[in-house]
């Protein structure tokens with residue numbers, strides 16, 4: 001098949017391109033390199049089935065493809081808050097452009113949505129049926145509401161125009177090729193520990209997150225796209241729950257060195273708890289994460305050692 005991956009030079013997108021090429025597909029990677037890095041796809045540039053197109057997803061585009069994976073959007077708070085209006089445009093206009101293309105060429109199109117659509121949840125863990133608790137006017141809203149609007153567009157194109165959609169809601173994912181400065185907690189802790197700096201925890205460190213290793217997540221995305229039982233949304237993430245303190249301590253233990261843990265004030269709208277209910281993914285995709293946190297962290301640390 002011919003497959004378009006928007007955001008294909010980013011952290012998740014580049015792993016997805018690798019996987020699709022391994023599966024024998026032809027891959028077009030569309031990216032404006034805002035947070036993506038050429039080094040993520042450098043090893044693919046000579047591949048006969050791979051093509052890189054530098055393009056901004058808010059401008060229309062045309063490709064003859066069978067599948068579209070829409071991953072283009074900055075995903076870490078400092079990056080999506082850098083130009084919040086552009087972030088909303090990327091989510092909303094990017095979704096419209098992907099859906100318009102899917103409609104024209106009759107492609108199946110998958111939206112990389114996010115656990116952020118649940119906001120600061122009142123239900124724990126979060127099933128797909130939970131509608132969320134999102135602040136529409138805060139600093140994070142450009143991302144959260146942009147992604148919520150993209151989901152709305154996907155379901156309206158599906159209902160109105162019979163576009164063959166898939167929507168997955170991705171929970172915190174980590175692994176090699178995360179941007180070293182992207183401000184996400186796993187890469188932050190690893191880079192700080194490798195540089196011998198203190199590890200910064202926001203708040204008291206008792207807020208929890210779940211962390212999914214990238215290989216597990218990519219398997220879940222590909223299975224979601226390939227199945228025909230549901231358009232979604234499907235939660236993809238690791239239900240194992242860790243406090244920030246536990247993550248910091250484990251990182252220090254694996255990296256070694258003399259870094260200490262320091263605390264800073266909690267940013268606005270930071271959720272206290274986040275944990276996916278993955279019953280639907282288990283049932284429909286026969287999928288669940290297989291890589292334990294310590295093993296995934298080891299592999300990620302090895303990657304960052306080579307970069308720093």
Ligand SMILES: NC(=O)c1ccc[n+]([C@@H]2O[C@H](COP(=O)([O-])OP(=O)(O)OC[C@H]3O[C@@H](n4cnc5c(N)ncnc54)[C@H](O)[C@@H]3O)[C@@H](O)[C@H]2O)c1
Pocket residue numbers: 006007008009010011012013030031032033034035036037055056057058070071072073074075076090112113114115169170171172173174179
């Ligand atoms: N990594 C996670 O934990 C996570 C969690 C939930 C959802 N997601 C979603 O998965 C997708 C990929 O996330 P990631 O972690 O790989 O982030 P990333 O920032 O590494 O990748 C995003 C990619 O999109 C590209 N991009 C951004 N704006 C663009 C635009 N206007 N036009 C074209 N390309 C553009 C960037 O250059 C980058 O290559 C995002 O849509 C994100 O919202 C990721």
